[in-house]
Amino acid sequence: MVGFDMRGLTPAPVTPFTPAGDIDYEAIHRLGSWLGGINGVKGLVVLGHAGEGTFLTPEEQVSVIKAFTKSVDNRVPVIVGITGEGTEVAALEAKRAKEAGASAGLLYPSHGWLRFGYQDGAPQDRYRRVYELSGLPLILFQYPDNTKATYSLKTMLDITAQPGVFAMKTGVRNMRLWDTEIPVIHRERPDLQFLSCHGEHLLHTAFDMDGFLVGYGNIAPEALVKLIQAGKAKDYKRARAIHDQLIPVTKSVYHRGSHMEGTVVLKHALVARGILSHATVRTPLLPFEPGAEEIHAAVSAAALNKVA
Secondary structure (H helix, E strand, O other): OOOOOOOOEEEOOOOOEOOOOOEOHHHHHHHHHHHHOOOOEOOEEEOOOOOOHHHOOHHHHHHHHHHHHHHHOOOOOEEEEEOOOOHHHHHHHHHHHHHHOOOEEEEOOOOHHHHHOOOOOHHHHHHHHHHHHHOOOEEEEEOOOOOOOOOOHHHHHHHHOOOOEEEEEEOOOOHHHHHHHHHHHHHHOOOOEEEEOOHHHHHHHOOOOOEEEEHHHHOOHHHHHHHHHHHHOOOHHHHHHHHHHHHHHHHHHHOOOOOOHHHHHHHHHHHHOOOOOOOOOOOOOOOOOOOOHHHHHHHHHOOOOOOO
8 A cells, every 4th residue: 555654643743933934944853853753753744734834835835845854864754734725736736745755645625615615526536636646645634524624424435445545634523423434434444544633632532543643743742652552552541641641731732712823832832842942933823922821831730841
């Protein structure tokens, strides 16, 4: 099968910026080399939501891919968020990503589907065409069920049967669907690697997946690797203990009015852990004012120490 082993933790790193708002390549090297050197980390997904990928120019996107690829020094693959609205645009984006060193792509739904929904067959065609033009192995991305871009079970089964699709990331955020559809996908696609991105539902989803693909992996990779191990061992007591340890940070990142704020929080948490020196973001994200003392307090309460 096309692809590689993602049965573990795949963080989705932020894109660091300088105080002036330019890409900070030295900070990318610190972040990527740290994450890529942690045992149990299986890859990095750059230019996703956490990575502010849609806020970068195509030239900046290519430079970020190259910088993260260099930072991991061939220890783990770099996967790229493919977010272009039109199918052909996304296919060319995937082609550029592969040429820049990406090993796979996380293919986002066309953004218009979020509001208006999709025509039957359109998602299947999007995955087919992007892989056909780029040759980049793809990960299916299932969106939350409070959007109109959530794929039906049939659509997911169709896509995961297509050439080039080797894994699935689900953020459906509906535990009824998780509990009823995931067993069907496991049964019908036993070779498909199944990844959860439910940062706010880590405990519930830890027992039915092959790994986590999540922005949370930026800031707590050591604990999340242990949670994955506990989930695979069906050790609820251990998994619950890790979940409870992380609750202050989970609340700080994910229990917010806007999920978009999570990226800002991730950067502040990386400052608390000593990886970043500041939490500069790019608009339309806005900095926290007057500060983020509660985020630092949450990192401390969860015993996430500064990185040496």
